Amino acid sequence: MEQPRRITDSFPRRRRRRGPGRPPGRLKDRKDKDKDKDKDKAQLKVRDCPRCPSQPPPDPALMEMLRRFDLSWEYGPCSGITRLQRWERAQELGLSPPGPIRDALLEHRDNPDVTY
């Protein structure tokens, strides 16, 4: 398989609205849905179509870079705040986060996959 198996492949997700600060697992699943539309998945409770109407799905290399930014421990915990907030916090604390991440975040500001 080209994609790692996820637990949500076998267990359907429940209908429940979640607040801000979605855990990373959900994000990866939604990225999956962008790429593999023919995969038989359970119903998504939050459809991304009404929110970002006519945008091309973001570059997988970009998503990979953002995910690596999330998981790098030097910039602190990643849950509960947007990626831009985390980048700016790292900047203020003098941890010198990479510049291209910020450019990418600002470029794709309205895409919820990117801004977290």
Next chain:
Amino acid sequence: MFSEQAAPTAQGLLAPPSGQPPTFPRVAVAGYSDLSQPFRLGERSFGRQYAHVYAVRLAGMRPGLERRARGRWGDDIALRRLSELQEGEKCCVVGTLFKAMQLQPSILQEISEEHNLVPQPPLPKYIQPSDELMLEDELQRIKLEGAIDVQRLVTGTIVAVYGCEQEDGRFLVEDHCLADLPPPLPWSGPSSDRFVLLASGLGLGSVSGEALLSTQLLVDVVTGQLGAEGEQSCAAHITRVILAGNLLSQNTQSRDTINKAKYLTKKTQAASVEAVKMLDEILLQLCTSVPVDVMPGEFDPTNYTLPQQPLHRCMLPLASAYATLRLVTNPYQASLDGVRFLGTSGQNISDIFKYSSMDDYLEILEWTLLAGHISPTAPDTLGCYPFYKSDPFILTECPHVYFCGNAPRFQSKLLQGKEGQRVLLVMVPDFSATQTACLINLRDLSCQPIAFSSFGADTDD
């Protein structure tokens, strides 16, 4: 202040009233700026976890601690992270302390109430000889032993420890250091005598009304309606009154309405309503004469987590008509006449008291200053807002006056630092219990207590 200048004019009280009673204009407010902006929260979101607070605390205090460590143990010491530790190598690690305490109350005790197990009663101190200290950095944690006082330190302090890792996985500490006093602020205090009155724990709404007379005496002294001309002229030198928390008494916090049946509690009013009305009337008398800063405390109607937001002005309709009333946050930081004040209503100090072997409140206050953090135990045992960007409780500059409200008794000390810092540490006593307030002279940073006593119903004579 009052006694030496008041005595010569005491005879004036026995003379017939003069046609033109003398008036003493209050000294003008020279410079006031409210610096408690970091403690004001706008939109609050509790959807975050507390890991961010600890992460920014460590990241924010790490450079200062590394500098201190280099200064103390030599420039060439090895500064390592816990993941880079090698056995037997002497190095220095900077991290957050965590004290594993057996008696620490946990959320599980609330669950035990549901299961009808006896919950642990609140104890004055939760320390035990079996407590253990652990050092955590961004990724790992390690148990500490050696030359480190486990009983004295509390969770959440950022320390630098010097020692080596042993084969059983523990870190043997040879020496440790805290962040020490923050860098000093330039002194631009007034050249003449100006006083600030600090009082806390007015305790309105309590069952016994004995402290009410003392409170009224306090208000009368400050507004100059008490004493002979000497005392009135002294009172005119008071430029500000700061009420440091617990304006309402603990009795107003009764939660009977939750436990009792509805038909018994239907028409009862919360005890805090009457108490706030009394507070409004007292503040009205004070505000007509002197600027007042009101800080909320543990039993006041505001949020529970630190930093406590100011009381809402709709609760004090009479007094908030005056611009001299300032409702401020807890902790509170301001610059009065060039003198930097920083203080809390006492929750941070009493929380450290519960989890540390230090018994003297003034010692704890001094220790928080040396640790570089107002309240290290938040958010572990003291409620705290989940900050993510920066920890506003880190002390970046050394205040000139550092006070704490609701202490059991009055204490004060002038601390001199190595880099020229001069800090006046003041423990403001609980007014409802001790009837004592503090007067701080801004010119020379001296502090004296001022006590009001009255004869109660049960005392003879």
